[in-house]
Amino acid sequence: MKKTAFFALLSALVLFACKKQEAAYEIHATIGASEKPAKAFFEFQNDSGQTVVDSVLIEEGKFRFSGKYSAPFSATIAIDHEGTETYSRKLRDRLTLFVEQGKITLTSPDSIKNAEITGSPLNDLSKEYDALVQVFQDEKSALQKEYYSATEEQRKSEEFKQQLDEKWNAIEEKEKAVAYDFLNSHKDSYITLAKALPVYLGHDPEIATYDSVFSLLTPEVRNTALGQRYAKRLDALRATVIGAVAPGFTQNDTIGNPVSLSDFKGKYVLVDFWASWCGPCRRENPFVVEAFEKYKDKNFTILGVSLDESKEDWLKAISDDKLAWAQVSDLKGWKNEVAASYAVRSIPSNFLLDPEGKIIEKNLRGEKLTEALEKYLK
Numbered sequence: 001m002k003k004t005a006f007f008a009l010l011s012a013l014v015l016f017a018c019k020k021q022e023a024a025y026e027i028h029a030t031i032g033a034s035e036k037p038a039k040a041f042f043e044f045q046n047d048s049g050q051t052v053v054d055s056v057l058i059e060e061g062k063f064r065f066s067g068k069y070s071a072p073f074s075a076t077i078a079i080d081h082e083g084t085e086t087y088s089r090k091l092r093d094r095l096t097l098f099v100e101q102g103k104i105t106l107t108s109p110d111s112i113k114n115a116e117i118t119g120s121p122l123n124d125l126s127k128e129y130d131a132l133v134q135v136f137q138d139e140k141s142a143l144q145k146e147y148y149s150a151t152e153e154q155r156k157s158e159e160f161k162q163q164l165d166e167k168w169n170a171i172e173e174k175e176k177a178v179a180y181d182f183l184n185s186h187k188d189s190y191i192t193l194a195k196a197l198p199v200y201l202g203h204d205p206e207i208a209t210y211d212s213v214f215s216l217l218t219p220e221v222r223n224t225a226l227g228q229r230y231a232k233r234l235d236a237l238r239a240t241v242i243g244a245v246a247p248g249f250t251q252n253d254t255i256g257n258p259v260s261l262s263d264f265k266g267k268y269v270l271v272d273f274w275a276s277w278c279g280p281c282r283r284e285n286p287f288v289v290e291a292f293e294k295y296k297d298k299n300f301t302i303l304g305v306s307l308d309e310s311k312e313d314w315l316k317a318i319s320d321d322k323l324a325w326a327q328v329s330d331l332k333g334w335k336n337e338v339a340a341s342y343a344v345r346s347i348p349s350n351f352l353l354d355p356e357g358k359i360i361e362k363n364l365r366g367e368k369l370t371e372a373l374e375k376y377l378k
Contacts, residue, residue, distance in 0.1 A: 029106040033061040037083035044075035071224035072190040136175040236343035251328035275307040276317035
């Protein structure tokens with residue numbers, strides 16, 4: 001009995017130690033009085049990934065938000081100066097900040113977007129990181145201006161586009177080096193996770209790179225809600241390497257019928273992630289249509305997964321682009337559950353599966369899609 005009681009007590013202590021402890025935060029803001037009854041909105045994601053929006057009336061130019069949290073998180077404060085709207089992401093006066101334990105003070109004579117943040121080490125470090133990478137943002141902006149100020153003839157020039165790509169890649173490499181140095185110096189900071197890590201990883205990181213860099217962060221940072229989302233993405237990357245069996249899924253088609261990836265077993269299948277609002281996707285669609293028409297009678301098909309939110313826009317794009325293959329979507333946009341399970345962070349993106357459901361090629365664009373199909377479907 002003594003042994004049983006001892007282990008019961010030990011288990012209770014372990015559970016208590018592992019349970020996330022909540023801490024309190026307070027945000028006090030002063031932005032100057034308004035002639036109209038204004039309202040402040042506080043938007044953030046909870047630990048479950050759900051978006052939460054709180055609101056409060058602004059009295060004599062002042063307002064506050066408070067609550068408890070288990071780990072630091074980012075949030076947005078938006079101001080409706082007219083006092084007539086419900087919350088909208090179109091509200092222009094907005095500020096993104098990091099929330100941590102204690103009192104955070106925001107001060108501005110007129111707007112939240114120009115507010116000075118004090119009393120917050122996390123936001124101080126965020127400002128420090130922003131200063132380090134500002135030069136790269138300026139260089140990228142200059143490069144974009146160079147493209148838009150070019151003539152139509154220059155924009156069509158492959159040489160011109162290649163030069164811009166090389167310049168852009170050179171800027172990103174320098175920015176990644178700064179991000180990596182910051183990461184090594186601040187392994188215990190949520191700012192590293194929120195800002196430096198995504199810059200260093202980019203859109204399509206190698207699994208070994210992702211794993212080694214993510215593991216540098218302290219357990220406390222990795223165990224935040226954002227850290228757990230990164231961990232899930234790493235698991236998804238491992239599950240979608242070439243040679244792996246593609247993750248199964250089921251989503252509804254355009255008329256609400258469930259369609260499963262397993263329905264296509266025995267065929268070569270291109271799982272194609274796209275959206276009606278995605279310009280590069282729409283420009284890529286003619287190549288995909290051409291490949292489908294050429295190989296659809298050679299044991300090949302396509303399963304489109306849309307990251308749309310509007311069913312109307314989705315259906316119109318299917319019709320306009322003449323996409324004659326199966327299409328599914330949960331209409332959750334970037335929160336599409338299939339996209340998450342395939343670690344998709346940019347579109348267009350695709351995965352070519354063999355008849356056994358194994359991934360044999362990834363991200364086939366333009367003529368590369370036809371070349372790959374020609375190799376497998378001789």
